[in-house]
Amino acid sequence: SIDPARLLRRISTLGEIGRDAEGRLVRLAASDSEKLGRDQFVAWLEEAGLEVAVDHIGNIFGIWNGAGGEEKPIMIGSHIDTVINAGIYDGCYGVLAGLEVIQTLKDEGFEPSRPIVVAAFTNEEGVRYAPDMMGSLVYSGGLDVAAALKTLGTDGTLLGDELARIGYAGTHAPGFMTPHAYVELHIEQGPVLEREGLSVGAVENLQGISWQRVTIDGDANHAGTTPISMRRDAGYAAARVIAFLRDRAKSSNTPTVATVGCIAFEPNAINVIPSRATFTVDLRDPDEDRLKEEEAALAAFLELLSAEEKVGISAERLARFEPVKFDSAIVRLIEAAAGDRGLACRRMTSGAGHDAQMIARIAPSAMIFVPSRSGISHNPKEFTTDVDLIAGANILLDVVCGLATG
Amino acid sequence: SIDPARLLRRISTLGEIGRDAEGRLVRLAASDSEKLGRDQFVAWLEEAGLEVAVDHIGNIFGIWNGAGGEEKPIMIGSHIDTVINAGIYDGCYGVLAGLEVIQTLKDEGFEPSRPIVVAAFTNEEGVRYAPDMMGSLVYSGGLDVAAALKTLGTDGTLLGDELARIGYAGTHAPGFMTPHAYVELHIEQGPVLEREGLSVGAVENLQGISWQRVTIDGDANHAGTTPISMRRDAGYAAARVIAFLRDRAKSSNTPTVATVGCIAFEPNAINVIPSRATFTVDLRDPDEDRLKEEEAALAAFLELLSAEEKVGISAERLARFEPVKFDSAIVRLIEAAAGDRGLACRRMTSGAGHDAQMIARIAPSAMIFVPSRSGISHNPKEFTTDVDLIAGANILLDVVCGLATG
Ligand SMILES: NC(=O)NCCC(=O)O
Ligand SMILES: NC(=O)NCCC(=O)O
Numbered sequence: 103s104i105d106p107a108r109l110l111r112r113i114s115t116l117g118e119i120g121r122d123a124e125g126r127l128v129r130l131a132a133s134d135s136e137k138l139g140r141d142q143f144v145a146w147l148e149e150a151g152l153e154v155a156v157d158h159i160g161n162i163f164g165i166w167n168g169a170g171g172e173e174k175p176i177m178i179g180s181h182i183d184t185v186i187n188a189g190i191y192d193g194c195y196g197v198l199a200g201l202e203v204i205q206t207l208k209d210e211g212f213e214p215s216r217p218i219v220v221a222a223f224t225n226e227e228g229v230r231y232a233p234d235m236m237g238s239l240v241y242s243g244g245l246d247v248a249a250a251l252k253t254l255g256t257d258g259t260l261l262g263d264e265l266a267r268i269g270y271a272g273t274h275a276p277g278f279m280t281p282h283a284y285v286e287l288h289i290e291q292g293p294v295l296e297r298e299g300l301s302v303g304a305v306e307n308l309q310g311i312s313w314q315r316v317t318i319d320g321d322a323n324h325a326g327t328t329p330i331s332m333r334r335d336a337g338y339a340a341a342r343v344i345a346f347l348r349d350r351a352k353s354s355n356t357p358t359v360a361t362v363g364c365i366a367f368e369p370n371a372i373n374v375i376p377s378r379a380t381f382t383v384d385l386r387d388p389d390e391d392r393l394k395e396e397e398a399a400l401a402a403f404l405e406l407l408s409a410e411e412k413v414g415i416s417a418e419r420l421a422r423f424e425p426v427k428f429d430s431a432i433v434r435l436i437e438a439a440a441g442d443r444g445l446a447c448r449r450m451t452s453g454a455g456h457d458a459q460m461i462a463r464i465a466p467s468a469m470i471f472v473p474s475r476s477g478i479s480h481n482p483k484e485f486t487t488d489v490d491l492i493a494g495a496n497i498l499l500d501v502v503c504g505l506a507t508g
Numbered sequence: 509s510i511d512p513a514r515l516l517r518r519i520s521t522l523g524e525i526g527r528d529a530e531g532r533l534v535r536l537a538a539s540d541s542e543k544l545g546r547d548q549f550v551a552w553l554e555e556a557g558l559e560v561a562v563d564h565i566g567n568i569f570g571i572w573n574g575a576g577g578e579e580k581p582i583m584i585g586s587h588i589d590t591v592i593n594a595g596i597y598d599g600c601y602g603v604l605a606g607l608e609v610i611q612t613l614k615d616e617g618f619e620p621s622r623p624i625v626v627a628a629f630t631n632e633e634g635v636r637y638a639p640d641m642m643g644s645l646v647y648s649g650g651l652d653v654a655a656a657l658k659t660l661g662t663d664g665t666l667l668g669d670e671l672a673r674i675g676y677a678g679t680h681a682p683g684f685m686t687p688h689a690y691v692e693l694h695i696e697q698g699p700v701l702e703r704e705g706l707s708v709g710a711v712e713n714l715q716g717i718s719w720q721r722v723t724i725d726g727d728a729n730h731a732g733t734t735p736i737s738m739r740r741d742a743g744y745a746a747a748r749v750i751a752f753l754r755d756r757a758k759s760s761n762t763p764t765v766a767t768v769g770c771i772a773f774e775p776n777a778i779n780v781i782p783s784r785a786t787f788t789v790d791l792r793d794p795d796e797d798r799l800k801e802e803e804a805a806l807a808a809f810l811e812l813l814s815a816e817e818k819v820g821i822s823a824e825r826l827a828r829f830e831p832v833k834f835d836s837a838i839v840r841l842i843e844a845a846a847g848d849r850g851l852a853c854r855r856m857t858s859g860a861g862h863d864a865q866m867i868a869r870i871a872p873s874a875m876i877f878v879p880s881r882s883g884i885s886h887n888p889k890e891f892t893t894d895v896d897l898i899a900g901a902n903i904l905l906d907v908v909c910g911l912a913t914g
Contacts, residue, residue: 186775187728187783229777292733311732313778322593322887325767325790326717327698327859330758332883337768338754344747352736361731362743363778365771369592371635372719372769372788372826374886377593382778384731420778453733455779477738480780481728 104499106492109202113491116142116182116198117190127190127482131183131225131236132160132264139182140270143197143222150205152220156272158247159240160224160265163279165217166204173216174282176505177465178203178498179238179457181226189484191474191491196287197222199495203502214506216282223457224265230255232313233421238457241276242464256364281465283432283505286458287498288469289486293477294450301445301493303471304436306428308452308459309357309388312397313421315380316343316404319414322369322377333375337367339411340379346403347383350396358387358396359453382420388451390424426459429466432501436470439500445493454479470497510905512898515608519897522548522588522604523596533596533888537589537631537642538566538667543674545588549603549628556611558626562678564653565646566630566671569685571623572610579622580688582911583871584609584904585863587632587643595890597880597897602693603628605901609908620912622688629863630671636661638719639827644866647682662770687871689838689911692864693904694875695892699883700856707851707899709877710842712834714858714865715763715794718803719827721786722749722810725820728775728783739781743773745817746785752809753789756802764793764802765859788826794857796830832865835872838907842876845906851899860885876903 119142120135122128129136140162147154147164155163165175180196200220207214223241228234231253239245251262265271290296295303320334347360361384368378383400387393401417408415433449440447450471452459458467472494475485525548526541528534535542546568553560553570561569571581586602606626613620629647634640637659645651657668671677696702701709726740753766767790774784789806793799807823814821839855846853856877858865864873878900881891 185777185780227777228779232778234779290733291730293735293738309732321884323883324697324860324885325769326715326765326792326861327696327885328765328883329699329763330754330765332699335754335767337771338750341747341750341754341768344744345751348736348741348744348747357735359732359734359736361741361779361781362747363731363773363780363782364776365743365773367769367771370770371591371633371886372638373634373640373767373790374591374769375767376769377887384779386732454730455732477729477734478727479730479733480777481783 104202104206104495109198109495110488110491112146112198113190113194116194126187127184128186129182129184130230131227132261132268134268136183137268143182146201150201151208152204155274156270157241157274157276157278158272159237159250159276160270160272161237161241161276162222164201164204164220166208167217168214175217175219175279176502177219177221177281177284177461178502179221179223179284179461180286180288181223181457183225183227185227185229185480187482189479189482191289191484191486192291192479193226195289195491199287199498202495203499206499216506218502218506219279225261226457228421230257231261234455235457235460238460242460243277244460244463247276281461284458284461284465284467285432285498285501286456286469287494288456288471289479290471290474291479292453292474295471295473296475296477298448299446300448301472301490302440302447302497303450304433304447305452305469305471306433306449307388308426308456309386310390310393310425311421311423311455312385312393314383315418315420316383317416318379320377321375323375325373325375328375334412335375336379336413337376339407339413340365340381342407343404347400350399356387356392358392360385386453388425423455423459426462428462428468432466432468435501435504436468436497439497442500443496470494510608510612510901515604515901516894516897518552518604519596519600522600526590532593533590534592535588535590536636537633538670538674540674542589546676549588552607556607557614558610561680562676563647563680563682563684564678565643565656565682566676566678567643567647567682568628570607570610570626572614573623574620581623581625581685582908583625583627583687583690583867584908585627585629585690586692586694587629587863589631589633591633591635591886593888595885595888597695597890597892598697598885599632601695601897605693605904608901609905612905622912624908624912625685631667632863634827636663637667640861641863641866644863648866648869649683650866650869653682687867690864690867690871690873691838691904691907692862692875693900694862694877695885696877696880697885698859698880701877701879702881702883704854705852706854707878707896708846708853708903709856710839710853711858711875711877712839712855713794714832714862715792716796716799716831717827717829717861718791718799720789721824721826722789723822724785726783727781729781731779731781734781740818741781742785742819743782745813745819746771746787748813749809753806756805762793762798764798766791792859794831829861829865832868834868834874838872838874841907841910842874842903845903848906849902876900
């Protein structure tokens with residue numbers, strides 16, 4: 103079994119790196135604060151005697167060649183970038199548990215049949231640069247690295263410039279190791295395991311994700327003198343879209359979720375009717391056909407609204423990923439490991455996007471979930487008990503052992 | 509009659525001061541760019557041989573003592589601060605026409621029975637610091653100057669610090685001259701005069717204004733994993749309020765207008781349900797009872813929504829002004845002047861707030877409107893023809909002559 107104290111200590115340490123003046127954890131991809139997190143992770147990799155490699159998109163790999171020689175590696179991965187005002191577990195838990203598993207196997211003199219690698223992928227969250235899961239998407243060949251490095255951030259920066267600036271524009275070509283298998287351990291970030299009193303989720307699929315940025319153009323005019331009937335109010339039209347998405351998702355019997363997380367009005371002045379409203383739409387569904395239906399329904403509503411309110415509306419795609427089915431053999435390995443350790447487990451769907459969904463394009467992949475208290479994530483209140491964290495890491499250990507002895 | 513070329517040239521000149529990198533006119537109260545506008549105005553006052561006085565709240569006065577001696581002055585005023593991405597006429601037209609009228613009378617050897625003063629009041633727009641019409645409100649005793657100087661701006665600055673920084677924290681006590689009468693010339697900023705083919709509006713009243721800032725508190729959570737039924741989405745709740753206000757105003761038969769001009773979400777990330785939404789509400793109605801009803805309807809809706817969506821909602825008052833009735837003798841003077849010059853004129857209500865509504869608390873006041881093309885204001889497309897601008901300034905000349913010979 104893994105060393106619980108070492109794992110928990112590292113989670114706490116990394117969780118303090120990148121706090122802003124208000125104490126919020128903000129370690130956005132390729133930022134100064136994320137550099138500090140990366141430096142700490144690399145220091146731990148070196149301390150564990152692993153070979154460190156960084157690729158062009160800034161993905162960091164800790165490689166244990168062991169007795170494996172030239173074989174394809176088992177890869178364990180996740181990410182250490184965070185959202186704004188994040189919790190400490192999302193991503194970091196999987197990366198640090200991966201390191202913990204390798205260090206445990208190494209210290210115990212385990213002789214793997216192939217290399218074992220822990221990966222921290224760049225920009226999984228997608229908050230500063232869209233799309234999300236960018237590092238693993240590039241690694242698996244789904245996005246050209248040159249294009250990815252030119253991604254414009256919400257703060258006007260280019261990802262490539264920022265990676266170079268923080269010293270993580272690496273020399274390896276993305277995809278330089280093709281995994282034999284990929285496993286990712288993550289907090290659930292949803293309410294299912296806790297509600298059902300289970301310790302482990304064997305994640306067999308992951309829902310589709312559609313991200314768009316919608317821009318509505320109306321006319322700035324005086325708030326006091328412009329009759330309601332003469333307005334082309336971009337802010338009002340945006341409000342209608344937000345309400346439409348939510349009311350539609352709420353009244354349907356499907357698991358579709360729809361979220362508007364970002365918004366801005368122009369000129370954003372109290373007595374000026376907004377001339378422009380810009381906002382993001384995050385639509386998800388485990389079923390590709392239904393996700394397409396939801397996108398079509400939104401497009402139809404935007405068209406209707408544009409005519410009704412005499413506003414210009416355009417939508418730009420920021421990310422689009424189809425639902426993913428994970429490797430059933432690895433899923434069964436996870437279930438078996440849970441059974442062996444006497445932990446209650448169920449198969450489940452991931453609501454969040456994860457690097458595993460990208461690596462699944464090039465290698466058999468699956469995920470292990472542990473419970474999230476009250477299903478809260480992307481929030482400083484995100485919490486998983488030490489018992490669950492340790493249990494999850496041990497399941498990961500068992501699954502990796504199984505894959506590395508096969 | 510006034511010198512048309514000089515007036516139009518000054519309007520153009522001032523309209524180029526305070527353009528930002530994108531060419532937008534942004535001369536927010538007590539900002540660096542507004543300082544440049546103030547400096548230009550003061551230079552023109554001095555050029556015209558007027559005595560310049562600045563009071564504690566930064567109001568600028570150009571005083572022509574003439575033959576008037578110790579009598580109470582006729583005051584002509586408006587403002588030179590602007591909204592974000594403004595037109596060039598709002599406020600500036602009235603101030604520069606006031607200067608033009610005094611300069612014309614002075615050059616022609618007119619002997620007024622009392623001093624004539626042109627005033628540029630601080631922070632009429634209220635975009636950076638609420639409430640609007642702040643300089644004239646303080647001048648008329650409606651707001652304590654010390655409190656006003658401590659107003660916190662949208663950019664975190666204090667008005668008092670900014671006035672001192674730009675050199676316009678003056679030495680006179682606000683209210684140091686009590687006007688005998690006050691006249692303000694302004695573009696209509698609405699569609700009425702143009703629609704009716706009229707050149708002049710004799711403004712007999714001004715609608716009530718209610719500004720609030722609403723804050724909604726929900727829970728940040730993951731956009732992909734949080735079922736719709738478990739969300740406390742502050743952004744969705746904000747959208748419901750925006751739609752409520754507009755739909756209510758649209759479906760009523762009253763002239764009530766409601767506008768949400770500013771909004772912000774926290775943490776404002778694409779895959780995070782907003783934990784907080786903050787937005788402004790601008791409600792106006794010429795009838796005080798109806799304005800109160802609208803405020804009560806909003807409050808009731810917020811209460812309902814808070815229960816329905818399980819979000820916290822609080823509303824803070826930023827400005828509240830009752831409807832104002834102007835002085836009927838001055839209104840009649842305006843109508844008579846228009847008649848004498850053969851200009852079509854009607855009595856009307858002001859939809860916008862103006863410094864005249866504050867000075868009306870301490871002196872007989874009224875306003876003159878000229879047409880706004882397509883009713884557009886608070887927008888770079890704001891436009892009034894030279895013919896209308898000149899006609900309005902001549903009406904102002906006649907009215908001031910009438911008041912200064914009485
Ligand atoms: N796991 C996780 O929070 N990923 C971020 C990408 C997303 O699902 O929005
Ligand atoms: N005239 C004008 O635009 N005043 C600004 C105050 C308001 O919002 O009415």
